Amino acid sequence: MNIIEVKNYEEMSVKAAEIISGQIKEKPDSILGLATGSTPVGTYKKLVEMYQAGNLDFSKVRTVNLDEYRGLPKESDQSYYYFMQENLFKHVNLPKDASFLPDGTNPDAAEECKRYEHLVADMGYADLQLLGIGRNGHIGFNEPADVFKAETHCVRLTQSTIDANKRFFASEDDVPREAYTMGVGTIMKAKKILIIASGGDKAWAVKNSFYGPITPRVPASILQLHPNVTVIADKDAMSEW
Ligand code: PGA
Secondary structure: OEEEEEOOHHHHHHHHHHHHHHHHHHOOOOEEEEOOOOOOHHHHHHHHHHHHOOOOOOOOOEEEEOEEEOOOOOOOOOOHHHHHHHHOHHHOOOOHHHEEOOOOOOOOHHHHHHHHHHHHHHOOOOOEEEEOOOOOOOEOOEOOOOOOOOOOEEEEOOHHHHHHHHHHOOOHHHOOOEEEEOOHHHHHOOOEEEEEEOOHHHHHHHHHHHHOOOEOOEHHHHHHHOOOEEEEEEOOOOOOO
16 A cells, blocks of 8 residues: 655645656556545646646546435436536546546436446446545445445435535435445556545544554445555545554
8 A cells, every 4th residue: 555645735736646647648548436525626737737738638538436325316416427527527628428427317316326337337447546535434425334334235324424515415304315336346447546545634644544443333444355455645634654
C-alpha cells in the first residue's frame, strides 16, 4: 500500500488528478471507476482543467460508477447520475455512451444488481478505481456489516450515512433509504485503487481501515488485501495514524 500524506484538500485533489491523468495517458482506453461525494469534487475539477488546457483526452475512456441511490430519478439534483454530469462528464470529451452507473430508477433490485455486476465484469472491471471513504469506513455504499458482500447489491443506508448525506437534501426525510452499490468484490477486482480522504472527520476511518484488523465492520479494511492501492490523505485525515 502506497500512502501519500498531503497538506490539505487542494493538494489531495491535485495529486489524485495527476494519478488519474497518468492512467489515461498510459492507457487511453482505460476503464475508470468513479466515486461521488464531496471528496472527489476537487479531483474532477482538476481533471476538467487539464482537459480544457488540452492536456487530457477522454475520447476513448469508459467509466463505471460505484453506486447510485435507489428510487431517485436521474434528473434529481441529488442523483449520482446528475452529480457526475455536473462535476465531470459534461465538461470533458467523454462519449455520451461511455459512462455507466447503476440505474436507481429500476425498481427490480435483484435484476438491476445482476445487470450492473455483469456490465462491469464484461468491461473487465476498472483499470483504476477512485474511492472516497465514509466516516464509518464505508466504500461505495458498503456499510459496516457482519459479512462482506462481494457483488453489486441493494443496501439500506445506515443512520451514520443518512446523517452525513442529509446536508445535501432539503430534510432528512428526503434522503433515500436505499442504494445500489458495487460490492467489495467488484471494487477489489479493479486493477488499481486510489483512495482519497480529507479532514479530521475521516481520521478514525483512515486509521482503522489501513492500520486495523480486516473486518466487514470497517469495510475499507479489505483494501489491505489489494495488491495495488494508493491512499492520498491530508494531514487532518492522518491525525490518528
Ligand atoms: P464524502 O463521502 O466524500 O462526501 O465525505 C465519502 C464517502 O462516503 O465515500
